[in-house]
Amino acid sequence: MLFGIKNLTKVYGGRKVLDIPELSLEKGKVYGLLGPNGSGKTTLLEILSFLLPPTTGEIVYDSRKVDFSETFLRGLRTEVVMVEQQPILFTTSVYKNVEFGLKVRKKPKEYRKKIIHEVLDLVGMRGFAEASAHRLSSGETQRVAIARALACSPKVIMFDEPTSNVDIENQIAIEGILRDINVQKGISVILATHNRIQATKLSDSIIFLFNGKPASSIYENIFSGSVRRDGDGNTYCLIHDKVRLVVRTDKTGYVKISVNPKMIKVFPAQDIPSGDHGFVGRVIQLTDEGGDVRALVDIGIPISVLLGKEEYKQAPILTGERVALVCPPESIEVM
Amino acid sequence: MDILLDSFISAILLLKSLDAELYAIVFVSLKVASSSTFVASFIGIPTGFAIAFKEFPGKRTVITILNTLLALPTVVVGLFVYTFISRRGIFGPLDLLYTQKAIIVGQVILIIPIVTTFTIAAISQIDDRYRKTAMTLGATTLQTAVVIFREGRFGIMAAVIASFGRVIAEVGISMMLGGNAKGFTRTMTTAMALEYDKGEFILAVALGVILLTISFTVNLFFNYLQGRARV
Numbered sequence: 001m002l003f004g005i006k007n008l009t010k011v012y013g014g015r016k017v018l019d020i021p022e023l024s025l026e027k028g029k030v031y032g033l034l035g036p037n038g039s040g041k042t043t044l045l046e047i048l049s050f051l052l053p054p055t056t057g058e059i060v061y062d063s064r065k066v067d068f069s070e071t072f073l074r075g076l077r078t079e080v081v082m083v084e085q086q087p088i089l090f091t092t093s094v095y096k097n098v099e100f101g102l103k104v105r106k107k108p109k110e111y112r113k114k115i116i117h118e119v120l121d122l123v124g125m126r127g128f129a130e131a132s133a134h135r136l137s138s139g140e141t142q143r144v145a146i147a148r149a150l151a152c153s154p155k156v157i158m159f160d161e162p163t164s165n166v167d168i169e170n171q172i173a174i175e176g177i178l179r180d181i182n183v184q185k186g187i188s189v190i191l192a193t194h195n196r197i198q199a200t201k202l203s204d205s206i207i208f209l210f211n212g213k214p215a216s217s218i219y220e221n222i223f224s225g226s227v228r229r230d231g232d233g234n235t236y237c238l239i240h241d242k243v244r245l246v247v248r249t250d251k252t253g254y255v256k257i258s259v260n261p262k263m264i265k266v267f268p269a270q271d272i273p274s275g276d277h278g279f280v281g282r283v284i285q286l287t288d289e290g291g292d293v294r295a296l297v298d299i300g301i302p303i304s305v306l307l308g309k310e311e312y313k314q315a316p317i318l319t320g321e322r323v324a325l326v327c328p329p330e331s332i333e334v335m
Numbered sequence: 336m337d338i339l340l341d342s343f344i345s346a347i348l349l350l351k352s353l354d355a356e357l358y359a360i361v362f363v364s365l366k367v368a369s370s371s372t373f374v375a376s377f378i379g380i381p382t383g384f385a386i387a388f389k390e391f392p393g394k395r396t397v398i399t400i401l402n403t404l405l406a407l408p409t410v411v412v413g414l415f416v417y418t419f420i421s422r423r424g425i426f427g428p429l430d431l432l433y434t435q436k437a438i439i440v441g442q443v444i445l446i447i448p449i450v451t452t453f454t455i456a457a458i459s460q461i462d463d464r465y466r467k468t469a470m471t472l473g474a475t476t477l478q479t480a481v482v483i484f485r486e487g488r489f490g491i492m493a494a495v496i497a498s499f500g501r502v503i504a505e506v507g508i509s510m511m512l513g514g515n516a517k518g519f520t521r522t523m524t525t526a527m528a529l530e531y532d533k534g535e536f537i538l539a540v541a542l543g544v545i546l547l548t549i550s551f552t553v554n555l556f557f558n559y560l561q562g563r564a565r566v
Binding site: 152 | 473475476
């Protein structure tokens with residue numbers, strides 16, 4: 001077992017941002033840590049990277065119970081490296097940035113040179129070795145940060161949203177690097193992302209995190225709104241003062257809701273059913289998702305709909321097309 | 336305008352004449368200012384770094400006190416040091432009064448708050464990701480501190496430049512603790528004060544022009560160093 005977690009909590013300013021009763025991660029795998037912004041992904045990664053102590057709880061790493069004393073943690077940090085969402089490079093050359101981890105490990109000069117060229121090759125940045133680190137683009141910075149982490153020959157690498165700030169070309173390159181790291185080097189990878197497709201594509205296993213807690217599945221289509229009641233006794237959630245979604249809840253006031261994309265029905269725009277559950281919107285994106293089709297529809301708010309293969313074949317939709325959506329109350333969870 | 340033009344011409348003539356007294360004054364000024372900047376940096380930079388890097392009770396109070404000390408008048412420092420090094424003071428037997436060492440002691444006291452507060456500001460502005468990055472790459476606490484120091488080096492250099500500028504231009508401490516002894520403790524500023532007292536305005540302003548030229552040269556040098564370091 002790589003990590004074993006029991007009753008882990010992290011509290012900031014009286015607010016519990018992480019609460020994980022139990023979690024275990026195996027060696028050599030790629031784990032996707034999936035959750036919306038603010039779900040505690042970064043905090044969990046920082047705790048697992050031994051950069052941040054938990055408030056309470058127990059962590060076992062590689063059969064060793066973690067004692068959060070600085071001396072003990074420093075030893076563990078030589079095995080676990082984290083690449084931040086927006087990594088920062090030291091104010092020096094790319095070469096010296098990558099050399100840092102090797103220098104602190106007191107590796108000889110010739111060995112350092114060999115490794116630096118090897119890892120820069122792996123991330124496709126060999127030609128930038130002598131470049132000033134601060135003159136790189138965000139995609140290049142991300143790749144150098146990955147090379148810098150790899151140079152340390154870690155057993156585990158944590159990636160916090162590695163492609164959230166890069167263009168599509170770099171995104172594809174980085175995803176390829178992540179796969180290679182795991183397959184070729186056997187390094188365990190924990191990848192935090194809010195991108196479901198990326199997590200599915202890259203991970204052996206996905207851990208869903210919501211409000212700091214592990215969830216059984218990912219909550220999607222999360223919106224903030226306020227629950228109100230109209231004159232007819234209907235309860236609805238008003239989102240951005242634009243969209244009224246009928247919900248079944250006793251809660252009132254400001255809430256977060258999640259709409260299950262599999263339970264949303266799609267019809268031609270002219271066939272919009274009467275009542276409060278139907279909306280007309282425009283299809284703005286269609287993505288293949290392992291045979292299923294994910295449609296992003298703008299109904300005043302962007303809402304994601306997952307259509308089964310057969311369902312899509314029977315009633316195919318196109319981008320730019322106007323469609324009607326029905327979000328039945330049972331598709332909406334008030335959190 | 337005439338006085339400025341005459342002073343500028345006098346300054347050039349003074350420099351051209353290779354006047355031994357003038358060069359002695361410039362040399363004493365540079366020696367004293369450099370020594371006090373070096374000593375104050377030696378004390379102030381690590382102190383500022385430690386204050387910025389570590390969390391401890393009373394940190395804000397310490398910073399407030401240091402900020403207050405930035406407004407320390409040179410005359411107050413002069414009087415304060417005088418009470419210690421005068422013949423009746425605790426350090427009287429060391430015979431420091433009216434020596435270059437006395438000026439250095441006073442100037443060090445004057446600029447330690449400058450070096451320290453500027454260093455605190457420089458280090459506090461360093462992105463916390465540098466600390467986390469160094470740590471996750473396996474650095475020890477000391478190695479992490481070195482990384483932060485390196486990243487804050489431009490700000491720290493600014494602290495040194497500001498301190499040097501403060502001491503090369505001050506007159507109170509040099510006059511009170513140095514005594515303006517010709518060829519020994521006479522600095523550019525005390526010489527300017529003397530020439531002014533004598534009514535030699537042109538010579539006083541000429542010395543001022545030389546002082547500014549030296550300051551400018553020193554700043555150019557530091558700028559060059561900063562540029563080289565900024566890879």
